[in-house]
Amino acid sequence: MTDPDTTRAQPEADSRARSLYFTAPGTVAVRSRPVPEPGPEEVRVRTTASAISAGTEGLLYRGEAPTDLPADEELEAFDGDLSFPLRYGYAAVGEVTAVGANVAEKWLERTVFAYNAHESQFVAEPETLLPVPDGVPPREATLFANLETAVTFLLDGEPRLGERVTVFGQGTVGLLTTALLARTPLETLVAFEPDENRRQRAERFGADRALDPADDDVSEAFREIAGDRADLSYELSGDPDALNDAVATTGFDGRVLVGSWYGTKSATLDLGGRFHRDRIEIRSSQVSTIDPRLSGRWSRERRHDLTWEWLQRLEVAPLLTHEVPLEDAGEAYELLEERPDEAIQVVLTYE
Structure with a gap:
């Protein structure tokens, strides 16, 4: 705790900070604590909105995350593992309301993005925060992490000129991936998604076609559209069974990029057919690190700059389908668990 005289701050409307906890499978709770005071090298942020990660947080909510896994070793806001009770979330946007004695006053009142859990007020070191560019609404800025x-x-994935590409899963990340892929010089881009509304959104984002994987043999359906199997397939559905479909849809020397995190769910793969002879590559991809092959040219700062640029270029507002006050967070997770077809991106609010 710092001496109040060394902290420059706005008056605080809330006398208590509120944090969301995953407390048991299917259960969340909002707990309060004193408003944190920033240390000399820290700032305090009052959260405006935070985005729920339906995939990762869905695993936590259902108790399907491996409890001995570190929360995220790359992000300073997280410590410990994924066992209950757990604070989580990594897409918070808010306003800096107090700065420590050694922090430049220019940070005060700045709107920032933070890889921080769902909570109404928190402290952080300025270098872990990303200033939100002018013109980006706070609600849309919560999509930065996705x-x-x-x-x-x-x-x-390195999509190349003239390639045939498919994306399995059109949640928020899947749709944003489809939108970016649609702006590369591909020959064909096909999305597979069970929900009709998301399929329609995928086509509006630029997919040539969006199909229900339950309707037909996905490999045959893709070849009817593209004329051959895929060069590159993305598995982003969170369903381990979809990985077999992605492999089946991919052609000779093709790549399958797995962006899904399955948690404790196992994937049973059929690797006894074409997979071996067709030299199909399966790779994982995750945002906490940068591919070592790119790290000489790409830094997190460069990737951040590119993400802000595309957040302003893409029409992302339609993805924000629901806003739920933090106090009603349980309803938000029930919506995503029981009626996922009704929502794309759910945002928690803190007014």
């Missing part, structure tokens, strides 16, 4: 993930998928 879009950064999509940017990473393109960097890792």
